[in-house]
Amino acid sequence: xxxxxxxxxxxxxxxxxxxxxxxxxxxxxxxxxxxxxxxxxxxxxxxxxxxxxxxxxxxxxxxxxxxxxxxxxxxxxxxxxxxxxxxxxxxxxxxxxxxxxxxxxxxxxxxxxxxxxxxxxxxxxxxxxxxxxxxxxxxxxxxxxxxxxxxxxxxxxxxxxxxxxxxxxxxxxxxxxxxxxxxxxxxxxxxxxxxxxxxxxxxxxxxxxxxxxxxxxxxxxxxxxxxxxxxxxxxxxxxxxxxxxxxxxxxxxxxxxxxxxxxxxxxxxxxxxxxxxxxxxxxxxxxxxxxxxxxxxxxxxxxxxxxxxxxxxxxx
Amino acid sequence: xxxxxxxxxxxxxxxxxxxxxxxxxxxxxxxxxxxxxxxxxxxxxxxxxxxxxxxxxxxxxxxxxxxxxxxxxxxxxxxxxxxxxxxxxxxxxxxxxxxxxxxxxxxxxxxxxxxxxxxxxxxxxxxxxxxxxxxxxxxxxxxxxxxxxxxxxxxxxxxxxxxxxxxxxxxxxxxxxxxxxxxxxxxxxxxxxxxxxxxxxxxxxxxxxxxxxxxxxxxxxxxxxxxxxxxxxxxxxxxxxxxxxxxxxxxxxxxxxxxxxxxxxxxxxxxxxxxxxxxxxxxxxxxxxxxxxxxxxxxxxxxxxxxxxxxxxxxxxxxxxxxxxxxxxxx
Numbered sequence: 001x002x003x004x005x006x007x008x009x010x011x012x013x014x015x016x017x018x019x020x021x022x023x024x025x026x027x028x029x030x031x032x033x034x035x036x037x038x039x040x041x042x043x044x045x046x047x048x049x050x051x052x053x054x055x056x057x058x059x060x061x062x063x064x065x066x067x068x069x070x071x072x073x074x075x076x077x078x079x080x081x082x083x084x085x086x087x088x089x090x091x092x093x094x095x096x097x098x099x100x101x102x103x104x105x106x107x108x109x110x111x112x113x114x115x116x117x118x119x120x121x122x123x124x125x126x127x128x129x130x131x132x133x134x135x136x137x138x139x140x141x142x143x144x145x146x147x148x149x150x151x152x153x154x155x156x157x158x159x160x161x162x163x164x165x166x167x168x169x170x171x172x173x174x175x176x177x178x179x180x181x182x183x184x185x186x187x188x189x190x191x192x193x194x195x196x197x198x199x200x201x202x203x204x205x206x207x208x209x210x211x212x213x214x215x216x217x218x219x220x221x222x223x224x225x226x227x228x229x230x231x232x233x234x235x236x237x238x239x240x241x242x243x244x245x246x247x248x249x250x251x252x253x254x255x256x257x258x259x260x261x262x263x264x265x266x267x268x269x270x271x272x273x274x275x276x277x278x279x280x281x282x283x284x285x286x287x288x289x290x291x292x293x294x295x296x297x298x299x300x301x302x303x304x305x306x307x308x309x310x311x312x313x314x315x316x
Numbered sequence: 317x318x319x320x321x322x323x324x325x326x327x328x329x330x331x332x333x334x335x336x337x338x339x340x341x342x343x344x345x346x347x348x349x350x351x352x353x354x355x356x357x358x359x360x361x362x363x364x365x366x367x368x369x370x371x372x373x374x375x376x377x378x379x380x381x382x383x384x385x386x387x388x389x390x391x392x393x394x395x396x397x398x399x400x401x402x403x404x405x406x407x408x409x410x411x412x413x414x415x416x417x418x419x420x421x422x423x424x425x426x427x428x429x430x431x432x433x434x435x436x437x438x439x440x441x442x443x444x445x446x447x448x449x450x451x452x453x454x455x456x457x458x459x460x461x462x463x464x465x466x467x468x469x470x471x472x473x474x475x476x477x478x479x480x481x482x483x484x485x486x487x488x489x490x491x492x493x494x495x496x497x498x499x500x501x502x503x504x505x506x507x508x509x510x511x512x513x514x515x516x517x518x519x520x521x522x523x524x525x526x527x528x529x530x531x532x533x534x535x536x537x538x539x540x541x542x543x544x545x546x547x548x549x550x551x552x553x554x555x556x557x558x559x560x561x562x563x564x565x566x567x568x569x570x571x572x573x574x575x576x577x578x579x580x581x582x583x584x585x586x587x588x589x590x591x592x593x594x595x596x597x598x599x600x601x602x603x604x605x606x607x608x609x610x611x612x613x614x615x616x617x618x619x620x621x622x623x624x625x626x627x628x629x630x631x632x633x634x635x636x637x638x639x640x641x642x643x644x645x646x647x
Contacts, residue, residue: 036440092620099627102383106580107623109573114616121609233451233569240444283455286448294433297441 003143008262014150014219016258017157021212022235023242023250024164025205031181031245032201033097035104039088039111040209041232043081045225047210048130048217049119051077055131070133078210085206086199093202094195112228119225127224130217153215160211161251164204168247173200181245237289243302252301260288335643346494350487357486363598364493365555370578370590371500372547377576378585378633379508380540381520383443385572386430386450390545392457392567393426394419394552396464399562402474405465412476412483416553423549424542431541435534450572458564469563476557489558496554500547501587505637507543508585516540581622583629587637592630 022044029037054073059066092111096103134152138145168174179187180197188194216231217223234257242253264284292299349360373387397419401410410418434445457464464470476483483492507513515536518526527533556562578597583589597615604611622630 030440034440036443092624095624096627102580103623103627106577107620109577110616110619110623112616113619114613117609117612117616121613125609236444237448240441244440280455280459283452286452290433290445290448293437293441293445297437 007144010146010150012258012262014153016255017154018212018216019235019238020251020254021157021208023239023254025209026236026239027244027250028201028205038108041228042112042115043206043209044213045228046081047213048223050080051214078207081210082203082207085202089202116225127222130221130223133218241292243299246301249301332643335640354486357490359602361486361489364497365551366594366598367591368497368551369575370594371504372544373575374579375544376540380516384446385443386446388567388572389450389453390423390548391552393422394549395556395562397422398553398556399470403470405470409474419549419553420546423545427541427545431538435537454564454567471561473560583631585633586631589629589631
């Protein structure tokens, strides 16, 4: 029982940290542009594919890649996807910055569709086996099994999240980004390079998303052009749950979501005596999301924004 | 005479010519459709179904200004109403017209059920909750195997018939859908111009001000949700009858998004725009069929391009049905 509990907790933490990496991208973009970036799930997919491409260029046989090759592939891939993110913002979202609120969201839907089909054309629609980024060793802890892969994912994810925390709260770049997120016109009046800050957000967000994608593909050993859709939706849910626009909120929401999912999978059939099976896990997820939004529309850690403080901008 | 003046003098006549051209082309297309091969008629049927869905969703998005990303749930309600009431699944075989009424009522009820909790939310949050609602409906349909057949769906639905006239061939559905689309378009257009439509417009422009001038925003929003869900549900029932098969695959989030895009690309809040948007998003992939995956890539890029170049849509809100009619028959 205890072993099972430990194992499920680690499972939830692993998947939660991957959700958190992706949710951060949604929440940062929302914080700065008040826009839901529907193409963010595709950054996750791109991360896995770009890493795979780099690995195969480095070592030829991807299955045999060594630790150095893997590290290089990881770092280069996340940076490349970050740059792709900046490029996408320039082309597809920047021209719409003074348009209606809905326009950039719909543009991001177009980007998402283009990236998924583009990847299907380039790499084929079928799923591809993905190499493990960490040696798989099993540890027995109080009766539960934890793999070194899970530990590796947790460490990598937490290093990245700590890095982001440092970047946002302790660095000059972070101050600029936070200022723009607080009020774009004021930041502009103070001489802050608003475009630079937005580019920064569109670099860091996809970078974290890509890292999440590589870790996810490595965890499940598989990647496909459509992998971003479902995970993107989950991470997005996590960002809303925690309070969209709030960075700690995104992390908290991701872990809550992961625990609900893992717990729901384990407990739903038991509690309802088999009436509701594990397949209702996602119903549970969305039901919780809707409940939270009804009780606290700003999310768990989101600031309750008063209506007056929102600069009025038409939805359509 | 300056250039601007001469342009102003020319414009009304030439735009009337354009309006006539549009009208004539539409009539010609409708008249030609029954003589096309079945494959093309099926494509036009699906185009009409999407126009119907667009008209329904437009009431919530275009008129009332609420972003609903779970519209496909109502479509599913209608489709499964037909599938359950006219198939061997429950061994019920009700007549088509009766099911249309049942589907419309069920749609309205689901619309109100979704409407009640989300009325307090605005903007992005509303979009997300409706998205979650749509997904919940799909997941439930996917898993209640004893009722809906789960992922396998329900097959061998009855052939539809109205007052003894069987509706089975694509041409029959073309005429049925044409009538329903025209009716729904008329209802939506008249509603937009009614006092309720003016309340919707007020909510869209500024909810607080709308409340300030005494509009019951709750009831107006519920009415919008219910009307839109009714139209979506009727579209679903006709869709199920024409396919004679339903499965959860037809009711994914992508479908909701497609309908939203149709409206936005075509021209938000404008029925003529919806027709244009549906024509692009439904017909273009069919026209480019031989390019296989490339056509979806092209569609995605076209979407970005159109949103950037024409943010108000291909046919802007100001050029609505009234204007077309005035151009055609006015002085």
